[in-house]
Amino acid sequence: MTHLLDQLCVVMIQTSHAGNIGSAARAMKTMGIHDLRLVNPKQADSAEARALASGADQILDQARFCSSLQAATADCHYVIGSSARSERSLSWPQMDARRCGEWVAQHLQQQKIAIVFGRERSGLSNEELQQCQALVHIPMAVTGYSLNIAAALQIIAYECFIASQSLAAPEPNHELDEEPATMEAMEHFFTHLETTLIEAQYLDPNNPRLLMPRLRRLFGRITPTRSEVNILRGILSAFQGKKFQRRSS
Amino acid sequence: MTHLLDQLCVVMIQTSHAGNIGSAARAMKTMGIHDLRLVNPKQADSAEARALASGADQILDQARFCSSLQAATADCHYVIGSSARSERSLSWPQMDARRCGEWVAQHLQQQKIAIVFGRERSGLSNEELQQCQALVHIPMAVTGYSLNIAAALQIIAYECFIASQSLAAPEPNHELDEEPATMEAMEHFFTHLETTLIEAQYLDPNNPRLLMPRLRRLFGRITPTRSEVNILRGILSAFQGKKFQRRSS
Numbered sequence: 001m002t003h004l005l006d007q008l009c010v011v012m013i014q015t016s017h018a019g020n021i022g023s024a025a026r027a028m029k030t031m032g033i034h035d036l037r038l039v040n041p042k043q044a045d046s047a048e049a050r051a052l053a054s055g056a057d058q059i060l061d062q063a064r065f066c067s068s069l070q071a072a073t074a075d076c077h078y079v080i081g082s083s084a085r086s087e088r089s090l091s092w093p094q095m096d097a098r099r100c101g102e103w104v105a106q107h108l109q110q111q112k113i114a115i116v117f118g119r120e121r122s123g124l125s126n127e128e129l130q131q132c133q134a135l136v137h138i139p140m141a142v143t144g145y146s147l148n149i150a151a152a153l154q155i156i157a158y159e160c161f162i163a164s165q166s167l168a169a170p171e172p173n174h175e176l177d178e179e180p181a182t183m184e185a186m187e188h189f190f191t192h193l194e195t196t197l198i199e200a201q202y203l204d205p206n207n208p209r210l211l212m213p214r215l216r217r218l219f220g221r222i223t224p225t226r227s228e229v230n231i232l233r234g235i236l237s238a239f240q241g242k243k244f245q246r247r248s249s
Numbered sequence: 250m251t252h253l254l255d256q257l258c259v260v261m262i263q264t265s266h267a268g269n270i271g272s273a274a275r276a277m278k279t280m281g282i283h284d285l286r287l288v289n290p291k292q293a294d295s296a297e298a299r300a301l302a303s304g305a306d307q308i309l310d311q312a313r314f315c316s317s318l319q320a321a322t323a324d325c326h327y328v329i330g331s332s333a334r335s336e337r338s339l340s341w342p343q344m345d346a347r348r349c350g351e352w353v354a355q356h357l358q359q360q361k362i363a364i365v366f367g368r369e370r371s372g373l374s375n376e377e378l379q380q381c382q383a384l385v386h387i388p389m390a391v392t393g394y395s396l397n398i399a400a401a402l403q404i405i406a407y408e409c410f411i412a413s414q415s416l417a418a419p420e421p422n423h424e425l426d427e428e429p430a431t432m433e434a435m436e437h438f439f440t441h442l443e444t445t446l447i448e449a450q451y452l453d454p455n456n457p458r459l460l461m462p463r464l465r466r467l468f469g470r471i472t473p474t475r476s477e478v479n480i481l482r483g484i485l486s487a488f489q490g491k492k493f494q495r496r497s498s
Contacts, residue, residue, distance in 0.1 A: 005390070027396070029394060030387075030389050030394060033390075055394060138279075139411060139414065141278075141279065142281065147279050148301070150400070151272070151279075151400060154396070154400045155403060158404050161388070165388065
């Protein structure tokens with residue numbers, strides 16, 4: 001059953017302390033998660049990181065370095081952001097850690113899922129939040145306090161592992177008999193959508209308000225398939241009055 | 250509800266790295282646990298411990314230093330050892346982390362409970378194991394590997410917190426209308442028992458085998474009340490042919 005978790009990856013954004021990356025690798029290994037992606041870490045490797053990884057060197061060795069969250073999740077179908085706060089103006093779909101584990105275990109069969117951890121102090125930027133389809137938080141006894149990033153990862157990884165174990169026989173997916181769109185395809189779609197809305201003068205680029213975030217959330221909830229995204233983009237192209245060139249993405 | 254966890258304490262035995270004590274304090278605070286007891290730590294306080302405690306200084310400041318596990322748990326009624334391995338020759342009552350959280354939440358109303366974490370490398374000694382009534386382990390994806398001690402504590406503390414929260418209205422205890430015996434009272438009992446068995450030449454102190462560990466497990470499972478222990482000791486004294494002097498313990 002453990003191979004189910006091969007479809008799960010962890011993304012850490014601009015991590016300041018290499019020690020936290022080492023601890024994260026160890027936490028991942030204990031729970032059978034191996035795919036680590038590092039977006040612009042301040043310091044990726046060090047003796048401290050290796051010491052704290054304590055036998056999870058392979059995860060560090062194979063970690064992918066990425067220039068942005070978008071690049072890190074290009075091959076993923078669903079992105080879950082880890083968040084300490086109940087989120088701002090727009091209410092993202094929220095899950096607590098246990099529900100997240102259950103959700104992940106149920107959906108890994110059909111989807112590649114990323115769980116994203118923001119900076120130690122400031123978490124995820126608004127732009128990064130918009131690339132998440134859902135947020136996960138860990139219930140805590142105190143407000144205004146936070147878990148260490150590796151400790152948060154440990155709990156979420158634990159919940160994913162426990163849930164994937166208790167998933168005796170995963171149900172075949174009757175809803176989607178087709179692969180969901182990758183995040184890369186979704187980003188192309190959102191860019192296309194934004195351009196089209198600007199061209200249509202529905203979206204003012206100098207005063208965009210929350211239009212795109214709202215649309216991202218909306219389409220994020222749908223989790224469209226690859227061909228559905230092609231259809232949506234075909235519609236946009238039609239609005240643009242030109243033929244949609246089908247791309248490799 | 251959180252005050253329920255005031256009855257829970259964490260014991261760390263001969264911790265080598267002060268940083269782990271700091272991380273443990275932070276993990277405890279996130280989950281509403283405040284009572285930390287340190288048995289002969291190699292190094293208890295340091296800049297690193299304070300940095301990793303990150304706002305949980307009060308737990309470090311109020312941590313109690315103890316000379317042994319026995320001293321650390323003298324006022325507790327139930328001691329749960331954290332263990333990576335499925336335990337040796339004698340099979341202790343075992344719980345996984347989730348069950349442990351549920352058990353702790355259910356019993357904190359009537360009992361003061363200690364969760365014990367052994368040394369980073371070697372865990373709990375056999376002697377210390379014998380002072381535990383049960384063991385808790387965290388399910389893992391890999392065998393022969395282990396969680397960092399603060400990460401293990403984070404998961405167990407999280408499970409205790411979640412379970413204590415979901416305990417809507419704790420059931421009154423119909424089984425025990427009397428306080429269970431403290432560990433100190435139990436230790437006096439075991440010492441008394443051992444002495445009596447040696448005097449009776451049932452136990453050979455030069456070749457004790459597993460007799461005492463077996464008896465510890467047996468009585469540990471019962472969780473006797475204070476007056477029951479007095480009765481047991483009265484019986485031992487009767488076997489010894491002298492009147493049992495009731496002690497303050």
